Amino acid sequence: MPSDKNDESEWYRKNYNQINASAITGGFYNKVLHTLLELPEKIYGKSNEEMSILEVGANNGEHISFVYPKWEKYLATDIRIPQPEVLNKMKKLGGCFEAADVQNLPFQSSGFDRVISTCVFHHLENPDIGFKEIRRVLKIGGSISILLPNDPGILYRLLWNMTTMRNAKKAGMVSQTRENHARQHRNNYSELMKVLKDNFKKDEMKIIGFPFIFQSYHMNVITVIYIKKIGE
Secondary structure, eight states: OOOSHHHHHHHHHHHHHHHOGGGSTTSHHHHHHHHHHHHHHHHHSOOOTTOEEEEESOTTTOGGGGSOSOOSEEEEEESSOOOHHHHHHHHHTTOEEEEOOTTSOOSOTTOEEEEEEESOTTSOSOHHHHHHHHHHTEEEEEEEEEEEEOTTOHHHHHHHHHTHHHHHHHTTOHHHHHHHHHHHOOSOHHHHHHHHHHHTTTSEEEEEEESSSSOOTTTOSEEEEEEEOOOO
16 A cells, blocks of 8 residues: 555556546546546637647646647646657657646746646645646636546545446455545645635636536536636
């Protein structure tokens, strides 16, 4: 079982993409998650063409294939660099990968047209700083796409037990998966939304729940937040 941050990180690296239902590349839940994240940009945003795009917490770079191509730059970041085959695939799709912590982004202010975040902020020790950082590096008029799991909402927990925990049981890793989930999901949905709304209170915001479009802690599994930066 993971007993410290190094053990936890190692367990996460080896098992997350095989056990967590939403992280299994090409799986049904993974496709739904990434498709939904792009939906508000297609409805309210503009073409990604000629955009400089930053993705934070990119994991193995799964999301880039769901973004309409022809961007000027697509930079995927995570606290750890993925395997060489992932980097090669990212390069073929026209993107690149760098190690970076969303709580301390090594990029100049107002340097990107769009920021993308898939299931990141519930992991952070300080999500408030993370929200400030992605707003800082975004140009005025640019957009942010954020996906949050509605954990520990009722519907989220029900689906998690039916999918991820089912995979964990097959792998003989039930207790390890439960402990890792508790360690990784540091911030609950309700508190994250309060911090998010405070950080982007000057900006335009659209909130879309799934499977129900309205915002609900317990009735939705995930929530997509689309933000347009209005000013400094």
